[in-house]
Amino acid sequence: MPRTPDDSRLDLLQGTLDMLILRTLQWGSQHGHGIGQMIRTQSDELLKVETGSLYPALHRLEKRGWLSAKWGISEANQRAKYYALTAAGKAQLVREQDRWTQLVTAIGRIMQPIDGKE
């Protein structure tokens, strides 16, 4: 079934949102709206993060010490909270990336034969 960006989005695997957020922030600090937009554009509109997931995730990461937060003035000329990677966050990003690669390889090995039968 063909998928269009509008009517179908991919549901994120449990835990991958944290990794995506960390990855998005590796080039510099960003506010929540910006992070959501970057994930959407970089995934060619396939991934759209709900605010109801994004903000709790940001706060969770901040609470664990992987992100630091600072208030600034946004492009809309209003107070916005800017998140940035901490040193611990960078280390976590590396760990998550490794695990992601392993996961993809493992799942790929299992899923390949099924794919072949279709």
Place this chain on the structure above:
Amino acid sequence: MRPDEREIDDEIRGHIALAIKERVDRGEDPEAARRAAWAEFGYMPQVRESVRQVWYSRWFDAAADFARDMRVGVRSLAGAKGLALAVVITLGLGIGANAAIFSVVRGVLLTPLVNRDEDRLIYIRQGSATPGAENMTFSVPEIEDLSARVTSVSAFGDFSTIDFTMIGIGEPRVVHAGVVSGTFFEVMGLRPVLGRLLQPTDDGPGAAGAVVLTHRFWSTALASDPGVLGRTIRLDTRTATVVGVLEPSVPYPVDTEIIANVVTSPHHLDALMVTGRTHRMTELFGRLKPGVTVEQARAELQAAHAAMRSAHPEDYAGRAEVHVSVRTLREQIATPARAILLLLLATAGVVFIVACSNVANLILARSVRREGELAVRAALGASRGALRRTLLAESLVLCGAGALVGVLLAGPLVTFVARFAARYSVRALDVTMDASLLWIGVALAMAASVLLAWIPRLPAAETSTSGSLATSGGLRITPGTNRRLRLFATAQVAFSFVLLVGAGMLLAALVSLQTTTAAANAKTVLAIDVPLPIQAFGPKTITFVDEAMRRIAALPGVSRVAAGNVVPWRDVGKFGPFTFGAEGFTPADGADQPLAVLRNVTPGYFATLGVPLVAGRDFTDDDRGRGELVVIVSQTLATRLFPNGEALNRQLWWTDPVFGDAKRRIVGVAADLNDDSVLPLPAMTVYHPLRQIPFGGRLFVQAAGGDPYALVPAITRAIHEIAAEQPVERAATLEDVRAALMTPDRVNAFVVTGFAGVALAIAIVGVAGVLAFSVSARTREFGVRLAIGSTPRDLLTRVLREGIGIVIVGIVAGVGLGYALAALGASYVDGLRLPGLVPVAGAASVLAVAAVAAALLPARRAARVDVLRALRTE
């Protein structure tokens, strides 16, 4: 950093602003962009909540909810200040009294002593069933026999007391001193806080005099002065060195200021003390060997004692068998206080129950009044749990405040109860308030508040809410609620009845004590101690007493003077009882030799105290050492030995070896003056002329009028003119001496009557409240009754009958409850008696009168119901 709610909102607003800007930048209409951005964002409160949950745990939220409930509770109670105040005061008193009494009970009965391995420390007592011989103490040969035969006790410690005139620490004065052997402190397991204690090297006639100060004496009279160590003091004629200060510990059997070694007391070294098997004056303690139980030691000691008795049958003759009892020291010390403390605890508990049931009534009545409010809240979607939580929060606020009041009250109450209990057990003096008190208070408050929150009925599910809502302005009372209200009122009456009967018993006992005829002049006679050392026995005493009486009699305001060896009710337990025989009297087969106490008095003693002579004559100045030996006996002694009244002129002699066997002629019979007890007991007394047994340091001065105490300075001066160093102490009227002895009974009666009064007041308020409530809820019913022909009088009697009904059921329940409590109490307290008819009838009538009075007000209101207005309600 944990963000607060405003920061979360700010972050969300920032997000929306960016989303709008993005859309506007793409060319959308600003208003449409705003709406689309909000729609895209989702349900904002939910997002905010899920962010909050990252930082705030469920417990935090529960606590916040609880705080809100409490705030609501406080606010809603602020609208019912009278109720809140009544509940807080009632609970505060109940919690305070219970916590205070409980901490004293714990301190006196349960806490271990400071003595090392106190569970191995035992107290051994020798006694018989003969009245006055419950504690015969031991003689030195008896202690030697026991320690030679017993193996389960590793060491014995002995303790006897003697009075010394002590010079060298403070004013010269007479001190009550303990005399102990070198093993005593090791057996007791006590340590010094300064210097050393007495050791086996301090034993024997060759040792140097040594004394240890008790901690209380050292820290109060000597202000904890460490310089006292090594000081030499004079005890009567001997000298001794202060070698140490004892750690704070429970003094038993008596509180002394100093404890000395044997060599300081010549009496302890003479042959009578060392070899006299019946010369008993020593208390005995023991330390169990490790692993030995008290029961084993008791069995062994009793066997050894039996063997000793059969080896010396002549010294244990008589019908009442002499036996030994063995207890741990802790149990021994706690026993006298046990009954009274448990009584107080039970009383306070009953008052608490009455208070709680009254509080329950108040809350129940309030909850009926607010059934409308609860129904509205239920209709608006509040769950039953939420309603209960509101009620619980309210009762928590009430009970928490009550607990706070209670804990604040408990401090002074502990001091009060401890001082009271100290009359029964020295341990009470060391009771202090501690954290456990707080916990007891909090636990009681929690129990009460949970109970109270579950008393009101919640509006039932949908079905009945419509009814409650419709009549939310009026007042409906269901049969169930009414039953509960009555139940609590009845319970209050029943418990109050039990307390009133108890108070009545104690008051009756007190009244009978106070109306006892004692010495007729007790109010005007001053008793003064002028302690003379034992060495002054003989002519010295006679000269001194004669001179003192002559000088005092010459003082203005003095009407009579006499001297003796015992102040009635103060020198309790001295000079006897001893065995004696009399010419023409033989004890019934196998009966004990009669026992009597010995008193030495000057001529005029009976007239001064106001004790009438029933027959014969008073002593005269001619009854002196060289003359005929004479005695005066008490009336009970005379009639018991010689029922036909021929006591006068018969010979009497002591059979106790201390006095020799001189025959003395009975020249007079005096009315009974039992100076060992405030109870109106018969007295077995033999009076000697002081000139024939010249020993005694007690003066009796009758004031001619005015305040007897005003004479004290002049009397003291008069005596110091004879001997400057002579102590003059403890001047008090005989009335006051007797009153001091009766204080425990008076305080018992006072405390229990106070408790009963509180309970009665609560019960009256309870009954009145229930009736008033029932009347106000039945205005319509009364209106109907009036409309169909009842007279206001009928309504009045109807309500009165209701009140009396509650009281009758309450009293009947109270009688049953009283018997149940008495049966329960009898297993904890020895000698618990059931009340006579008078206290029961008295309590019942007090309650009945109180109930009628309480019912009168609501009954009159019922009678005054206005028919038309009553019918129009609802």
